[in-house]
Amino acid sequence: MAPSLEELSNAQPITQKMVDFINESKSPYHAVGSIKKRLLDSGYEQLFEREANWEQKIKPCGKYFFTRNHSTIVAFAVGGKFAAGTSGLKIIGAHTDSPHLVIKPISSQKSSGYLQVGVQTYGGGLWYTWFDRDLTVAGRVILSDGQGKFKQHLVEVKRPILRIPSLAIHLQREVSTDGFKPNTELHLLPIIGTELGELSDDPNTKGFIANHHSVLLKAIAEELKCNVADIRDFDMSIADVQPGVIGGVNNEFVFAPRLDNLASCFVSLEALLNSENTLATEKDIRMICLFDHEEVGSTSSYGADSSLINDTINRVIQCTHASFDKNAPVDSYGACIANSFIISCDMAHAVHPNYSEKHQAKHRPQIHQGLVIKTNANQRYATNGHTSFLFGELAKRHNIPIQQFVVRNDSACGSTIGPITSSNTSIRTIDVGIPQLSMHSIREQCGCVDIKSTIDLFTEYFNEFSEIDSTLHIDE
Structure with missing residues (x-):
């Protein structure tokens, strides 16, 4: 009723x-x-x-x-x-x-000229629903104050910086009969940009900063108004930027x-x-x-x-x-x-x-x-x-x-x-x-x-x- x-x-x-x-x-x-x-x-x-x-x-x-x-x-x-x-x-x-995607400890990956972010699957998600979505990162970051003390800060990059593109049907005709069966290690890799964004990177960078694309760390640092070098570690989730809403013709549902x-x-x-x-x-x-x-x-x-x-x-x-x-x-x-x-x-x-x-x-x-x-x-x-x-x-x-x-x-x-x-x-x-x-x-x-x-x-x-x-x- x-x-x-x-x-x-x-x-x-x-x-x-x-x-x-x-x-x-x-x-x-x-x-x-x-x-x-x-x-x-x-x-x-x-x-x-x-x-x-x-x-x-x-x-x-x-x-x-x-x-x-x-x-x-x-x-x-x-x-x-x-x-x-x-x-x-x-x-x-x-x-x-x-259920969500979590950035790996060493997330920096490249393929065919694209910069990709390595992720782990967390929980039993319907992972096919993560394809072709506008994505961002959110979580906590451990920052150094430069004087031997460290503090946790919450951060959310408030713009779409990631996307997991699906493969065109022209290149996988079998998907119509066999269903969409992505390999979560190979196919669930978000793209964050092209190699153009990494051309100015310092090849001598070591430690935590070297484990992740500089463009990702820069986006996080911009939100925190800190230097990339201040970031010592993080626990970072991938999230959809589309906000939840009340919907349905009678505004009776939550879509979120x-x-x-x-x-x-x-x-x-x-x-x-x-x-x-x-x-x-x-x-x-x-x-x-x-x-x-x-x-x-x-x-x-x-x-x-x-x-x-x-x-x-x-x-x-x-x-x-x-x-x-x-x-x-x-x-x-x-x-x-x-x-x-x-x-x-x-x-x-x-x-x-x-x-x-x-x-x-x-x-x-x-x-x-x-x-x-x-x-x-x-x-x-x-x-x-x-x-x-x-x-x-x-x-x-x-x-x-x-x-x-x-x-x-x-x-x-x-x-x-x-x-x-x-x-x-x-x-x-x-x-x-x-x-x-x-x-x-x-x-x-x-x-x-x-x-x-x-x-x-x-x-x-x-x-x-x-x-x-x-x-x-x-x-x-």
């Missing part, structure tokens, strides 16, 4: 805000930078993992965040009535990364890059900020964990499969004991874990009108029909009947639509941070996602109405889930 015009009109402003966030976030570092600014503007205090002073800062009704690698960010707000022996954490987890999974990061942040007016009466800790490296398995020191979430929960609980909850029982940490809940939010597959047979007949999520609960008997998703029921009760209470999804038995099933965080923390978890089309394409598609309804549902999760959770006890 299509949304009403009123629903669509109400959803468009917040959706445009999300589109603006995505356009600002051409790398995970930029996404975290944007989220960090929002948190600071909303009165959150930045903590630093390497500083052992959290117990002096964490208080009831306090709001805090920290970053790790500047590509993962955790934000939390302590309920005014938090007590570790009877309270828990209400967590939403998502990820800041998306990186919806998977910046859309989930955005709705999680909005819900956390929207729920602040009930924090004084809250008995739990509200938290969002936005991880890097989900698209490549989460196995890094700042991915969901690290000790980050356990370390954070343990540290925060210890600090509440030292700061204000001094009479907490000795086993309060275990009780806190048992009283906690995680929503793993990662985009979901909406049924495709041209390939509807790819979905199981009774589980075909549609755009505009609400957040999707994802279930898999083989634990590719963390949802079970317990967590699905509680989440469904929350949605029913506020008349917010939700949908169900399982993959066909003859189809492979992807996974999320849900099973990882659930098994690592022993916290009850549900996997959900906003329905979308074109997942892992350079440009994806979702619906405006689902963005707003998800924010509304997540806001009520922070506001009311503890009350609903108290109505069902499984292990009695």
